[in-house]
Amino acid sequence: MHVRSFQLSDYRPVTQLLQTVLSEICYDETMEAFGRQLSWDSELVLVATVDNVIAGIIIGTIDRNRGYYYRIAVHPDHRRKGIGKLLITSLKQRFEQRNVSRILITADEHNEPILSLYEEMGYATQDFFRAFRQLSIVNG
Numbered sequence: 001m002h003v004r005s006f007q008l009s010d011y012r013p014v015t016q017l018l019q020t021v022l023s024e025i026c027y028d029e030t031m032e033a034f035g036r037q038l039s040w041d042s043e044l045v046l047v048a049t050v051d052n053v054i055a056g057i058i059i060g061t062i063d064r065n066r067g068y069y070y071r072i073a074v075h076p077d078h079r080r081k082g083i084g085k086l087l088i089t090s091l092k093q094r095f096e097q098r099n100v101s102r103i104l105i106t107a108d109e110h111n112e113p114i115l116s117l118y119e120e121m122g123y124a125t126q127d128f129f130r131a132f133r134q135l136s137i138v139n140g
Contacts, residue, residue, distance in 0.1 A: 001050050003087060005045070005046060006042055006046065006057070010047055014057050017075055018030055018034075021076070022073060022110070030110075044059070044060040045060070046087055048074075048078075054075075055075050055083055056073060058087040059072075065100055065101045067103040068106050068129060069088065069091060069104070069105045069118070071110075074087075084117055085121060088118070088121060104127055115128060
């Protein structure tokens with residue numbers, strides 16, 4: 001298992017993964033934010049590979065000096081193998097390298113089922129960002 005920055009050649013397998021894992025509405029919202037984040041700072045989009053096949057992705061962003069875990073997706077065939085935790089840890093390191101003031105988890109209706117994973121990793125309810133205003137990658 002290996003985590004690295006997103007590369008242009010990953011686009012098709014990543015979109016296929018997102019289509020497999022996310023609902024149609026979530027996919028549409030995620031693809032818009034994904035494109036915006038890639039144009040702003042692709043170093044905050046990470047993929048996890050297993051035997052050179054993309055098994056997971058995490059999309060992060062920095063907005064007003066705060067790091068946000070926006071969306072994480074792991075292929076069903078690769079769940080419960082530590083990929084999600086590795087992606088979260090790897091993105092946290094990137095946030096820390098950039099000296100963000102705080103790290104938050106975007107807690108929208110699509111992320112609710114995985115908030116327990118973040119809690120398991122030491123994040124608390126006050127770390128969940130339930131948006132009164134949308135992140136820049138969501139609303140442009």
